[in-house]
Amino acid sequence: MAAQKINEGLEHLAKAEKYLKTGFLKWKPDYDSAASEYGKAAVAFKNAKQFEQAKDACLREAVAHENNRALFHAAKAYEQAGMMLKEMQKLPEAVQLIEKASMMYLENGTPDTAAMALERAGKLIENVDPEKAVQLYQQTANVFENEERLRQAVELLGKASRLLVRGRRFDEAALSIQKEKNIYKEIENYPTCYKKTIAQVLVHLHRNDYVAAERCVRESYRRVICAYCSIPGFNGSEDCAALEQLLEGYDQQDQDQVSDVCNSPLFKYMDNDYAKLGLSLVVPGGGIKKKSPATPQAKPDGVTATAADEEEDEYSGGLC
Numbered sequence: 001m002a003a004q005k006i007n008e009g010l011e012h013l014a015k016a017e018k019y020l021k022t023g024f025l026k027w028k029p030d031y032d033s034a035a036s037e038y039g040k041a042a043v044a045f046k047n048a049k050q051f052e053q054a055k056d057a058c059l060r061e062a063v064a065h066e067n068n069r070a071l072f073h074a075a076k077a078y079e080q081a082g083m084m085l086k087e088m089q090k091l092p093e094a095v096q097l098i099e100k101a102s103m104m105y106l107e108n109g110t111p112d113t114a115a116m117a118l119e120r121a122g123k124l125i126e127n128v129d130p131e132k133a134v135q136l137y138q139q140t141a142n143v144f145e146n147e148e149r150l151r152q153a154v155e156l157l158g159k160a161s162r163l164l165v166r167g168r169r170f171d172e173a174a175l176s177i178q179k180e181k182n183i184y185k186e187i188e189n190y191p192t193c194y195k196k197t198i199a200q201v202l203v204h205l206h207r208n209d210y211v212a213a214e215r216c217v218r219e220s221y222r223r224v225i226c227a228y229c230s231i232p233g234f235n236g237s238e239d240c241a242a243l244e245q246l247l248e249g250y251d252q253q254d255q256d257q258v259s260d261v262c263n264s265p266l267f268k269y270m271d272n273d274y275a276k277l278g279l280s281l282v283v284p285g286g287g288i289k290k291k292s293p294a295t296p297q298a299k300p301d302g303v304t305a306t307a308a309d310e311e312e313d314e315y316s317g318g319l320c
Helices: 002-020 031-047 051-067 071-087 091-108 111-125 130-146 150-166 170-186 190-206 210-220 238-251 255-262 272-279 307-315
Strands: none
Touching: 002 031, 002 051, 031 051, 031 071, 051 071, 071 091, 071 111, 091 111, 091 130, 111 130, 111 150, 130 150, 130 170, 150 170, 150 190, 150 272, 170 190, 190 210, 190 238, 190 272, 210 238, 238 255, 255 272
16 A cells, blocks of 8 residues: 555656656746645655655645745645654754745735644644744744734743743743733733733742732732733732732741642642742742841849840841
8 A cells, every 4th residue: 555655656746747847849837737746746655654755745846836926835835844744753844844834824924824833833842842832932922913813822922931931931931921911901801810910920939039029919909100010800809819928928938828828729720830830939048937026035133234235225126
């Protein structure tokens, strides 16, 4: 069966080459017919599991379509060549061809198809090269955003954010999550904005930036002074209350309080990457609570205060 399919593919290649030949009575190659034969050859080789030959046939088909100025069909052929490389486990090379296809889709005026191709490329490379996958997901989000398809755009941004967190690229993750929040607010999906605020706070705390984490919560309140940043309904939500407790515990170096909040269902049932951030959050100082000022002990009768005691009393109320 495989040998039969291989012979079939070779026959289609031979026909394609004939269509490309020119002569005294034929001045111009027949690119359209050649492309069709190359496509049939690719299918035959694929069915015979001869992926290298199938890939070559797809590339020849793509060139024929390009010469015929059929950009959409050329892009499809490049994308198919990429899928053949995927079958050969040559993922970086596969992604390069799919990216090329997406650029041609954009040039052809079919951005939706371009975005879907980029998303497929991201899924292919995600486990091999997460950094490249982040780039592809962000490119896809930009295409969707330009087409005002914000729900699709924010979904792809979410994938990029989670990969950044997984790679502990927290600075980039914080910016990516902020962009998610902005889009969710624009489409008035406020409950998801609350969840993204929790994710953002966890990321900032893992960056050891308590000030930025606190600012995320404060700016999310509905206030006249920060109408752009505020999220309707956040103040008074269980998400807000939990974050207040988390920040208080973190500031007071109370590991027990921080762990209790991060082990609550509100945090544990977030996306897995963010739930892990919560479970691994350690307060500075080794989880030792800040001690409140001690009450001065009375001196036994007849015992005078030492110079050290007097100095301590002098500053016991603080510098102010």
